[in-house]
Amino acid sequence: MPKGGGVYRVGKPYTVGGRVYVPEEDVNYRAEGLASWYGDDFHGRLTANGEVFDMASLTAAHPTLPMPCYARVTNLANGKSLIVRVNDRGPYHDNRLIDVSNKAAELLEFKNHGVAKVRVEYVGRAPLEGSDDVQLMATLRTGIPAPAPSLVRVASARPFVPEIGGAGRSVRGEIPMPEERPYTLGNSAADAASAGGSSELSASSRSRGRVLENPRAVSYDQDGGYVSGTSRASAYAPDNGAQEARDILSGRGLY
Numbered sequence: 001m002p003k004g005g006g007v008y009r010v011g012k013p014y015t016v017g018g019r020v021y022v023p024e025e026d027v028n029y030r031a032e033g034l035a036s037w038y039g040d041d042f043h044g045r046l047t048a049n050g051e052v053f054d055m056a057s058l059t060a061a062h063p064t065l066p067m068p069c070y071a072r073v074t075n076l077a078n079g080k081s082l083i084v085r086v087n088d089r090g091p092y093h094d095n096r097l098i099d100v101s102n103k104a105a106e107l108l109e110f111k112n113h114g115v116a117k118v119r120v121e122y123v124g125r126a127p128l129e130g131s132d133d134v135q136l137m138a139t140l141r142t143g144i145p146a147p148a149p150s151l152v153r154v155a156s157a158r159p160f161v162p163e164i165g166g167a168g169r170s171v172r173g174e175i176p177m178p179e180e181r182p183y184t185l186g187n188s189a190a191d192a193a194s195a196g197g198s199s200e201l202s203a204s205s206r207s208r209g210r211v212l213e214n215p216r217a218v219s220y221d222q223d224g225g226y227v228s229g230t231s232r233a234s235a236y237a238p239d240n241g242a243q244e245a246r247d248i249l250s251g252r253g254l255y
Contacts, residue, residue, distance in 0.1 A: 006051035010066045016092045025066045029122035033097030036115045037105035047088040055102040058136040061088035070123035075108040083139040
């Protein structure tokens with residue numbers, strides 16, 4: 001499964017189901033809520049920032065955190081925690097905070113329960129290229145409190161840089177288990193026309209020619225609402241990324 005290859009993305013405010021989501025990089029982000037998981041039906045599909053979802057990797061979807069970034073997820077029922085790579089958008093169910101990959105749910109020991117009460121803490125930016133699976137696996141803690149975000153060395157202090165001319169679209173698959181995993185957003189005309197900002201709705205402006213269809217993609221109208229529609233999008237494209245971000249592959253920023 002290809003690793004990396006997406007783009008850095010914070011994005012503009014967007015609306016789903018009457019609720020407004022405002023993506024931002026908040027270094028002090030810390031929240032508690034319900035987590036669920038997704039796996040087979042999304043395996044191999046594009047994420048919201050243009051990476052390829054691998055259910056065996058330690059990844060997650062969050063509605064507002066920058067992508068890609070690292071966040072520590074703690075299962076409050078058993079104290080287990082690990083750092084995941086946030087590279088997708090969602091969930092949009094009113095009582096869920098984050099959706100993690102199949103593998104992450106197994107390690108946090110809530111896959112068989114479907115959902116769990118968790119704490120999510122922002123750690124820092126993630127590199128665009130390469131695999132971080134081994135390093136993330138080493139961040140698993142069992143029954144001990146997760147460190148405060150201020151004590152964790154992040155990958156880079158350089159701010160996120162929005163992608164210029166977001167013309168691509170994100171592609172997602174069918175709803176996986178557990179049920180009510182929501183659709184991913186499509187691409188809006190307003191975002192496609194913007195050359196100064198990035199959109200939550202585009203995966204990548206570059207392509208290797210791989211075309212996937214997203215039957216659940218939606219687009220925005222001028223009032224900020226969304227309408228259903230079927231779209232096709234160019235998929236995976238590597239990005240060189242920031243030099244500073246490569247430091248994370250040495251293990252710094254994960255403990």
